[in-house]
Amino acid sequence: MSPSPMLTIRPRTPADLPALAAALRAVHEAQGYPSLWPEDPQAFVAGHGTAWVALHAGQVAGQVILSPIPDPPPTWTGALTVPGPWLEVKRLFVTPRAQGQGAARALLAHAADQARQAGARAVLQVNERSAPAIALYDREGWQRLGTARGSWQEADGTVPTVLVYAAPA
Template sequence: MPSAADLARGAPVVVRARRPADLSTLVQVLRDVHGAVGYPSVWPDDPAAFVAGPGGETAEAWVAERAGQVVGQVLLAPLPDPHPDWAVRADLPAGTLEVKRLFVYPGAQRSGAARALLTHVLREVQARDVGAALQVNEHSAPAVRLYERGGWRFRTRTRAAWTDPDGTHPWVRVYTSPGT
């Protein structure tokens, strides 16, 4: 990956559809994110499948590029049926999509990459006339700030389905997109 100095030279962030060839780079980006901020809290047995998300390589996903380098991604997926507990507790409207696997290379954080990915997702859901929801570990203060500054609305707090390394289920905050 490029150095933080290389990525900070003012190159704009470009969001585009993810391609199958991006997955290996995204696994490395995720490894760097995991090492820096602990996301995901437990390293997946199959990191490529984790990055690919629901539906594998055909999942609806976009990447952020800066200075020609893939520096992050976001996925948009239908909620599973039946809806998970957090979605039921948030009383989400029919058709709500879930924002998943949003992460940005540590050297590109604070460059606008995460905001650009979220803006793209918002345009997608608005064009489809649906809403979006996401869940975030409440201890991830930078992510919580990002969502709240972007107008995402806090809906509920609940225990995550996944576990932290100590085996506990962390508390997550559930947000819905502006207007949902």
């Protein structure tokens, strides 16, 4: 499937944060991401790193962040088996109304391309319960490297199992 001609990717600006927080709320209510609603949704969306937004029909539809990781997180021990340097794909989400338009795929490809241009490999972690995200990564040829413990707790106090992926070489 090709991205919608009404889809554009551009660098995120501070003015995008309120719309992205609202978009995240819609994603959380429809699909449970993030599994715990953040105390400060705009700070969660802002994250750390370089970010891009997807616009669908001129409206903010989602985002992705690339964040440097100088060393694999301790919970990834044994899972991150591709050589660095690495940039982690984080906070990738697309509103329910824009899903099926190629926005998530375009954001993911953009992040992987930006990592390659920076001389790094894009990697990510995903909760093993996030079937739509896992299907996207598998469909787009990302390499499943292994499993690890998440770095957060779920609402019930458990630590999720995550799958660690690397972008195609």
